């Protein structure tokens with residue numbers, strides 16, 4: 001029987017991502033909002049472009065994506081939708097690794113983003129050269145990386161996984177007797193290890209948004225709302241995940257709100273998801289999981305500062321100028337497609353839909 005290692009046991013050197021932009025959502029007057037939305041609709045039509053938006057982006061972007069024949073979804077579904085859509089340009093409202101994944105799956109298409117500086121603490125905290133050195137220290141392990149990584153890190157991996165399929169893939173590899181090197185989210189990795197019993201070593205990365213959810217404060221909220229169901233994204237700390245009625249990806253949490261027989265839900269993921277949750281279940285009560293005590297401060301306050309960089313102004317400007325195009329080195333893309341392809345094929349072989357996270 002293989003040895004089970006704890007998250008702390010063989011983690012890479014501690015790395016915390018300290019620098020992050022201030023979370024600032026775009027402020028627009030009603031007139032400007034309508035004018036910008038009109039310009040974006042017109043440009044999407046004129047340029048044979050489709051808008052794909054992540055659940056964590058601002059409601060206006062989600063509304064535009066839905067209205068114009070695009071999609072609001074998780075990262076992998078965004079990339080797959082862009083791949084299958086006949087449009088020649090895919091506009092990705094999200095963070096950089098999502099644009100890169102779309103480009104890897106659709107190299108012949110033009111992929112644009114409102115802001116190329118919109119990134120992710122998991123991606124930033126896992127530089128390709130340092131990650132490659134960590135992999136070299138563990139040549140006997142199968143390298144599995146989360147979708148929230150750069151194209152170069154995906155290219156170094158054997159498998160890419162999203163949060164909804166991570167447990168299934170690791171269980172499959174564990175049953176084949178493989179030992180795992182997991183990166184970059186230590187909380188998701190710890191959850192997967194706990195579910196599968198796999199032998200895993202971990203890169204020390206975290207999502208700055210989910211890491212702020214607080215177990216002690218959540219316990220108090222549960223006491224105040226004893227009938228509420230607790231929905232938690234597995235990028236959250238173990239003490240928060242332990243209190244969940246449902247642990248799942250963004251798509252899985254959205255489905256839980258629609259299908260579960262409860263009136264009130266406490267949601268531990270980016271607050272951007274509330275737009276779709278309210279749309280899907282307008283009669284239900286949705287509460288944000290606490291990110292800090294009453295007297296404390298939070299940094300992201302349950303909204304990703306990089307997702308907040310996507311706005312109507314930057315989207316209109318990108319479409320009108322063609323700026324912010326995503327490019328991925330063809331050799332890196334070819335290699336990353338191998339690890340992404342394994343996940344897609346694994347999902348297909350189990351005849352199930354692979355839903356992403358990110359987020360994610």
Ligand code: SF4
Nearest residue numbers: 120121207304358360
């Ligand atoms: S919310 Fe998503 S994109 Fe933002 S830091 Fe966390 S994992 Fe990265």
